[in-house]
Amino acid sequence: MNIGEIARRAGVARSTVSYALTGKRPVSEETRQRIQAVIEELNYRPNAAARALKEGRTRTIGLVIPPASQRLTDMQLGFVATVVDAAARADLDVLLSPSGGEHERSFERVVTGRRVDGVILMEIRLEDDRVTRLRQSGLPFVGIGRTSHPEDMTWVDVDYETLISQCVHHLADLGHRDIALVNRSAELVAAGYGPGHRAQAGFTRAVAQRDLHGVHACCADDAQAGLSCVERLLAEHPELTAIATINETAITGMYRALAQAGLAVPKDFSIAGVAARHLAENLDPPLTSADVPTIELGARAVELLIQRIADPGSPHRHLLAAPPISLRGTTGPARPRA
Amino acid sequence: MNIGEIARRAGVARSTVSYALTGKRPVSEETRQRIQAVIEELNYRPNAAARALKEGRTRTIGLVIPPASQRLTDMQLGFVATVVDAAARADLDVLLSPSGGEHERSFERVVTGRRVDGVILMEIRLEDDRVTRLRQSGLPFVGIGRTSHPEDMTWVDVDYETLISQCVHHLADLGHRDIALVNRSAELVAAGYGPGHRAQAGFTRAVAQRDLHGVHACCADDAQAGLSCVERLLAEHPELTAIATINETAITGMYRALAQAGLAVPKDFSIAGVAARHLAENLDPPLTSADVPTIELGARAVELLIQRIADPGSPHRHLLAAPPISLRGTTGPARPRA
DNA sequence: CCGGTTCGCCGAATCGGTTCGACCTAGATC
DNA sequence: GATCTAGGTCGAACCGATTCGGCGAACCGG
Structure with missing residues (x-):
């Protein structure tokens, strides 16, 4: 069932079949x-x-x-889904490679065995040796996320620094003066995970600008951790009246901790964050958050990669998304805790 | 940078390089x-x-x-994650293909272009033409899910029929006599989605066995739908005191509807379901549910596929998982509603 | 000293497409 | 009527690996 078989049965040369399929040379209508x-x-x-x-x-x-x-966050899932979708739309297949941990071989195969025309890299660290390897391999790639030297690579990213800063400003506008940032896990931040560091930077900046009192806390990516993290925060910092967070997965746990402490949201305590819209809308109460446009970013990443594959020498392009905060049900005027 | 280049620089024939790499023929240690x-x-x-x-x-x-x-459920995500993981462990790469809707071409490419050695198929319908196509293409495949004629294919599946039946029996043991089944979306069920039909069958069977009053409702896969679905159920069937469900994604909405109706779980109302453990444990209160062993099923699917690829003629094998119900916080003795 | 193994390696064929040069024919041009 | 062009097709080379048959050298027993 190869091209030769087709050629034989049609009574033509193999090349003619090829041309008939690709249209790269004229073939008579009859043939x-x-x-x-x-x-x-x-x-x-x-x-x-x-x-x-x-x-x-x-x-x-x-x-x-x-x-x-490590379970993927809603946002990461959104990226995967839209990347696959956008790629399918462009008639490209997607090869999945779990990197990190024990799966080095998988990454190595993909990068170096010429199995793919290009790569989309998620979860980039400030210093990321996968970026280094991709760069020296010459394979076109696009990051969803960026390193600390973002100039010489193509990427799309969420502007966590600005967004967390905006969250803090929004809370400050409502009168909050003692605000905690609930970050991703300590290991992730320690490993130089970009969003974690940039969120912290934005938090620090905004806190300084508004002369607030800020507390920074890391929290593992699950509801249980969110619960105990907020319990601890409330105990150690009784003055807190609001939280800003980028940790989607822990949010339900944070809600629970507040409820158990007898704090009503948003009456007694406010929360603002950065999250996938789907998640924010389905929380109870719905989360006031900057809704990350995963669909647009994912599709754009594919688009940029296709361009990069077509013209590997073209200048690097970047897309930093800073969506506006959607006011939902979790932020309100500050009210000192009992 | 091909095998010829290596051969040249090493001063040997290309075949020797190949044999040195694969070990299929002896090569001297020095060479x-x-x-x-x-x-x-x-x-x-x-x-x-x-x-x-x-x-x-x-x-x-x-x-x-x-x-x-359509957003993937927690369970589906679990499958994807473990399949990718298990495949990587076996040094296999995974090509993702979104099927259905507008992505026919993607499926077609994967199946017919000899791009893969085998396929794992998710979300199988009772009558599924992708199964037909795979079968006639001769490509080895394994289903996560099964059709209505499951004998002549290899699959792993969750025994929704038994599990929902067990949920109903559990609720009946607690004294509940008026129970609703909240299924997946009406479109999915109408399209012959296996779990939907099998859950309904198990529900009907158990309800008959225990001489109960059962109500069947379909519900789209999101929290909002869960909320309105349960609102409607409560209004139309004031006698209901319990729900059994396979709709993971709608559960938070169902919780919310009950809370808004002033019904405390599990004091006034009980819920039991089939869900990913991770999800069940992180709900508030944690859901009494049969925890689907996604990791085991996903890994097993890969294993079966590898066997099938190695020996396409081997007899079909099946794995039907019926994990026990984990009692958590959402079922209690029946109490007539006000 | 000779026939038979074994070891280590080479050369060539092969997988199934794409692509380039060449050839033939028919119609257009002058 | 000779020359040119364009359309339509063929044959062969090529991409980069694997694999099979075979060949020379070393080694063995008789």
Whole structure:
């Protein structure tokens, strides 16, 4: 069921079948139809490996995701879904590679075995050796996230620094003066996880600008951790009246801790954050948050990667998203705690 | 940077390099080291396409997921994560293909372009033409889920029928006599979505066995739908005191509807369901549910697929998981509603 | 000293496409 | 009527690996 078989049955040369399929040279209407008929009869489809070998490209992109062991956040899932979707729309397949931990081989295979034409890299650290490896391999890539030297790579990212800063300003406008930032896990931040550091920077900046009192806390990515984190914060800092957070996954736990402490949201305590819209809207009460446009960012990442593959020498482009804060049900005027 | 270049620099034939790498024929220790040195110096990795072409296999498996447009449930995500993980562990890459909707081409490419050695298919309908296509293509595949004729395919699945039946029996044991089943969306059920139908069958059976009064309701996969669905159920069936459900995504909305109706869980109203453990544990109160062992099922699916690829003629195997119900905080003795 | 193994390696064929040069024919141009 | 052009097709080379048959050298027993 290869191109030779088609050619034989249609009574033409293999090259003619190829041209009939690709249209790179004219083929008479009559011949084309004869070939087409045979192809449909045998349900023939060109062998992807053979084509990739000769053409030097695979029509496949790699998507490097965090390892499965650590649960993906709603936002990360949104990225994966839209990347797959956008790629399918462009007739590209997506090869998944869990990087980090024990799966080095997977990343290595994808990067170095010419299995893909380009890579989209998620969960980038400020210093990220995967970026280094990709760079020296010459494979086109786009980051969802960026390193500390973002100039010489192409990326899309969420402007956590600005967004957390805006959250703090919003809370300050409501009269809050003692605000905590609930960050992602301590390990992630220690490992140089970009959003964690940038959120902290934005928090520090805004707190200084408004002359507030800020508390920084790390929190693992699950509801249980959110609960105990906020319990601890409330105990150690009785003056707190508001939280800003980028930790989506822990939010339900944070809600629970506040409820258990007898604090009503937003009457007694306010929360503002950065989250996927879907998540924010489905919380109870719905979260006042900057809604990360995952769909747009994911699609844009694919688009940029396609451009990069087509013209690897083109200048690097960047997209920093800073969506406005959607006021929902979790922020209100400050009220001193009992 | 191909095998010829390595051969040249090492002063041997290309075939020798190949044998040194694969070990399929003996190569002297000295020659092997010389070759190895060149390989490491140039950071050479064999071209995946060329190898796939010659070997006739790609060392890649396809994972067919529901289209991104419909959000994946926690359980589905669990499957994706563990499949990717298990595949990576077996040195297999995973090609993602969103099927359904507008992405027919993606599925077609994966199935028919010999891009993968086998396929794992998720979200299977009772009658599923993707199964038909896979079957006639001769490509090995494993279902996570099964059709209405499950004998002649290999699959792993969750025994929704038994599990929902057990939920009902558990609720009946607690004295509940008026129970609703909250199913997945009406469209999904109408389209012949297996879990929906099997859950309904189990529900009907248990209700009959215990001589109960059962109400069946479909509900879209989001919190908002869960809220309005339960609101409606409470209004139309004031006698209800318990819900059994397989709709993970709608559960938070269901909680909210009960709370708004002034019904405390589990004091005034009980809920039992089938869900990913992670989700059940993180609800407030934690859900009494049969915890679907996604990790085991996903890993097993990969394992079965690998066997099937190795020996396509081997008999079909099946794994039907019926985990026990974990009693958490959402079921208690029946108490007639006001 | 000779026939038979074994070891280590080479050369060539092969997988299934794409692509380039060449050829033939028919119609247009002058 | 000779020359040119364009359309339509063919044959062969090529992409980068794997794999099979075979060949020379070393080694063995008789």
